[in-house]
Amino acid sequence: MTARGVKSAYDQGGSAVITVIGEALIDLVRTEGGPPVAHPGGSPANVAVGLGRLGVPVRLITRYGKDEYGGLLAAHLAASGVEVAPEGVHSGSTSVAHARVDAAGVADYSFDIVWDPPDTVRVPAESRCVHTGSIAATLAPGAETVRGLMAAAHAGRRALVSYDPNCRPSLMGDPEAARARIEALVDLCDLVKVSDQDLEWLYPARSFLDVADEWLARGPGLVVVTRGAEGAYGVCRAGRATMPAVSTPVVDTVGAGDAYTAGLLDALRRRDVLSPNGVRDLHSSTVAELLVEASLIAALTCSRPGADPPTAAEAEAYRRNVRAEIGDDCV
Numbered sequence: 121m122t123a124r125g126v127k128s129a130y131d132q133g134g135s136a137v138i139t140v141i142g143e144a145l146i147d148l149v150r151t152e153g154g155p156p157v158a159h160p161g162g163s164p165a166n167v168a169v170g171l172g173r174l175g176v177p178v179r180l181i182t183r184y185g186k187d188e189y190g191g192l193l194a195a196h197l198a199a200s201g202v203e204v205a206p207e208g209v210h211s212g213s214t215s216v217a218h219a220r221v222d223a224a225g226v227a228d229y230s231f232d233i234v235w236d237p238p239d240t241v242r243v244p245a246e247s248r249c250v251h252t253g254s255i256a257a258t259l260a261p262g263a264e265t266v267r268g269l270m271a272a273a274h275a276g277r278r279a280l281v282s283y284d285p286n287c288r289p290s291l292m293g294d295p296e297a298a299r300a301r302i303e304a305l306v307d308l309c310d311l312v313k314v315s316d317q318d319l320e321w322l323y324p325a326r327s328f329l330d331v332a333d334e335w336l337a338r339g340p341g342l343v344v345v346t347r348g349a350e351g352a353y354g355v356c357r358a359g360r361a362t363m364p365a366v367s368t369p370v371v372d373t374v375g376a377g378d379a380y381t382a383g384l385l386d387a388l389r390r391r392d393v394l395s396p397n398g399v400r401d402l403h404s405s406t407v408a409e410l411l412v413e414a415s416l417i418a419a420l421t422c423s424r425p426g427a428d429p430p431t432a433a434e435a436e437a438y439r440r441n442v443r444a445e446i447g448d449d450c451v
Contacts, residue, residue, distance in 0.1 A: 136177050136179035136244050137176055137389065138177070138247065138248065138251060138385060139243045140164050140167050140180050140181070141164060141180075141182075141250065141252040141266050141270075142163065142256030142257070143164060143165065143254065143256050144161075144162040144165035144193050144215075145161055145162040145165070145184070145193075145215035146189045146192065147161035147216075147217050147426070148218050149227070149374065149425075149426060150218070150219070150220050151221045152223055159374070159426040161374070161426075162182070162215075162254075162255075163286045164180070164182065164252060164253060166379070166382075166427045166429070167378045167382050168180040169196070169197065169202060169382075169427070170378060170382025170417065171202075171382045172197075172201030173200050173201065173429055173430060174382060174383070174417075174429075174435065175432045176386055178201070179203045180205065181205045181207075181208060181241050181243075182205070183208045183215075183235060183237050183262070184208065185214040187214055189213075189214035189216070190209070190214040193214065208237060212234070215232060215235070216232045216233070217233070218230045225371060225372035225373055226372075230290055231288065231290065231291055233255060233259070235256055237265050237266075241265070241269070243269055243279070247279050248278075248395060249279055249281075249394050250269065250273040250282065251281075251283070251385065252270060253284035253286050253381075254284065254286035255291060257270075258292055258301050259292075263301075267308075270283070270305065274309075278395075278396075280311060280394055280396055281308055281309045281310050281396075282310065282313070282381070283305055283306065283308075283312050284312070284313045284377065284378075285302050285305075285312075285318050286318065286378075295322055298322065307339055310339075310342070310396045310400070311342050311344075311399055312342075313381050314346070315346045316328045316347045328345045340399075341399035341401075342402060343356075344384065344410075344411065346377060346380055347365075348373075350365065351364040351411075351415070352365075352411045352415060354408075354411050357400060357401075358401075358402060358403050360404055360407075361404045361408035363415060365415065366415045366416055367419075368420070369423055370423070371422065371424055371425050374425070375427025376422050379418045379421035380415065382417060382429060383413055383435075386413075387409070387410045387414060393406075416435065416438060416439055419438075
């Protein structure tokens with residue numbers, strides 16, 4: 121049994137249902153008037169932690185050092201039920217993100233990062249889903265390794281390929297160049313989750329509705345756009361769904377999008393549609409249910425500081441508390 125009552129599937133000889141690929145780093149979070157506080161982070165690592173805490177067998181292909189920050193990451197991942205691919209631990213320094221949180225709880229980031237996973241890493245054959253996103257999918261030299269793993273999973277048609285661009289303008293440079301790279305990755309995906317802020321940066325003159333339709337036409341079976349306080353929108357081959365945001369006191373938004381992704385993938389898994397064909401055959405009413413469940417996980421994460429997604433027990437208790445607010449049909 122790990123911390124906070126999270127029971128790892130690997131304690132019982134389980135194998136990875138979901139493989140997450142990408143950066144694990146330390147968020148040095150500074151609030152207005154306060155000193156920086158170190159929190160384990162990195163978008164893909166946050167997704168893996170969210171899945172592990174929800175009881176999903178998950179493996180993380182990442183890169184961090186054997187320094188003090190690396191030890192903090194290793195303990196955090198283990199406590200959350202995440203298996204780490206051993207090839208990713210190296211003798212260098214662990215990457216750092218500097219996050220400044222404003223009075224509204226919104227974080228602005230700058231980075232000190234090297235992303236260079238060994239090209240010998242492989243996705244376990246038993247994985248039903250491969251998820252990646254953010255820095256790992258676009259920052260050289262490791263981005264090519266990530267793209268190769270995505271392409272192999274896409275070609276095999278056994279594992280669902282999931283992607284969240286989670287754009288970092290300070291690292292991704294010109295939006296036009298970033299857009300071309302991201303669209304090439306969307307072509308390899310079955311599921312894309314993206315924020316409206318990312319779409320505004322990538323496509324400043326277009327509506328999120330138009331871009332979601334265009335991305336769906338590129339190949340995914342489901343595209344989800346998160347819209348912060350405006351809720352979320354999903355489009356699948358059978359139709360569309362929208363869902364208002366779950367009302368909750370917001371401490372900060374650090375890791376909220378990653379928690380949403382974890383909740384979305386877990387909701388697909390529990391419905392036994394975590395596969396390329398499963399996502400392509402979704403009905404819009406099921407998409408609405410998925411949006412609700414993912415929103416609950418994100419809302420609970422926003423209610424406490426840092427990227428601190430809930431356990432399955434915490435999520436179920438929270439779901440019971442808000443059922444009256446959003447109805448029994450979806451929750």
